Amino acid sequence: MEDINPDNRLNFPATKRNRDFIGEVLSNYISPNSLFLEIASGSGEHGVFFQKKFPSIVWQTSDPELVHRKSINSWIKHEGLYSKMPEPLDLDVEMRPWPITKQLRSLIKGVVCINMIHISPWTCTKALFEESKYYLDQNNFLMLYGPFLQEKVQTSEGNLIFDQSLKLQNPLWGLRSIKNVNDIAFENGFKLDSVIDMPANNLSVIYRLK
Numbered sequence: 001m002e003d004i005n006p007d008n009r010l011n012f013p014a015t016k017r018n019r020d021f022i023g024e025v026l027s028n029y030i031s032p033n034s035l036f037l038e039i040a041s042g043s044g045e046h047g048v049f050f051q052k053k054f055p056s057i058v059w060q061t062s063d064p065e066l067v068h069r070k071s072i073n074s075w076i077k078h079e080g081l082y083s084k085m086p087e088p089l090d091l092d093v094e095m096r097p098w099p100i101t102k103q104l105r106s107l108i109k110g111v112v113c114i115n116m117i118h119i120s121p122w123t124c125t126k127a128l129f130e131e132s133k134y135y136l137d138q139n140n141f142l143m144l145y146g147p148f149l150q151e152k153v154q155t156s157e158g159n160l161i162f163d164q165s166l167k168l169q170n171p172l173w174g175l176r177s178i179k180n181v182n183d184i185a186f187e188n189g190f191k192l193d194s195v196i197d198m199p200a201n202n203l204s205v206i207y208r209l210k
Contacts, residue, residue, distance in 0.1 A: 009078060010043035010071040014115065018202065019049045022114065022145055025196055025204045029141050032056035034109035037100075037135070039128060040064075040116040041088060044072030048079045058084065060104070062091035093120075093127040100135060108135045114145045117181070118163075121172040125181060129188040133209060142190065142207045145198070149177045156201040178205065 030036065034057050041047050041061035051059040061072050072088040091098055100108075111132045117125045132142050147159050155163075159175060166173040182192055185207050193206040 008067075008070040008074040010045075010068070012043045012045060015043065015045040015049070017200070018114075018145070018198070019046055021198055022046070022204065023050060023053050025145075025198075025206075026050065026054070026112070026143070029110065029143070029206065030054055030057060031109055034058075035060055035104070035107035036110045036112060037108050038062060039091065039093060039111060039113040040120075041072055042068055042115075044068070044075040044088070046114055047072060047085070047088075048075045048081055051081055051085050052079065055084075058086070058107070060086055060089065060108075062089035064090065064092035064095075093124050093131065096127065096131055097134075098131055105135055109140050111136065111140075111142045112145075113143070116146070117144060118146055118166060118175050119170075119173050122176070125176060126184055129184050129190060129207075133188050133190070136209055138209050140208070141193065142185075144181070144203075144205045144207075146202055147175050148181070148203050148205070149175050150203075151177075151179055159201050178203075181205070 036057060037060045038047055039062055041063045044061055047059050047061040063069050063072065069088045069090065076082055076085050089099055113128060117128070136142065147162060149155055163175040166175070178195065185192065189210055190207040191210045193208045196204040198204055
């Protein structure tokens, strides 16, 4: 068991700003008595919030960074959810196959990825779809949340500045085009279910297997 010192809890300000809105979208897709896999869970603040919001489900967090997994465990302990939430998986989308047991695989009803694809190389987005398809069926979903570029929709000045700042940090980062993401999704047997406008020029994008 990784360190669960409460002092390991990280605080990502964006989480408190967007968790209620993301939760409202999820409420239309989440089924009771199911398990949902979150990719790149970061601090773990989203995970414990959704676990408390949807008490009939199990929210399985994951992250490749040890400092994040320590934070997730500390948040789980802080919120008194250790009897409900499993420990985060050490999961890097590009390290395949993912560390998903047969038992866990049989329980997954959805994959959720919040604010990852613009702060990771494009190869991570490809890996996300390529691997997720093995854990889902037509009744399940893959949800992406974050800022995107859209055809025929003017990108906000704030998102353009954000995109530039990301590319200065790492030339492999940056806002992704919905069209390009859709192309990867379609190549892997997914169809676009819905694109939902969110506050602060973000989107929730839902895919299902064909």
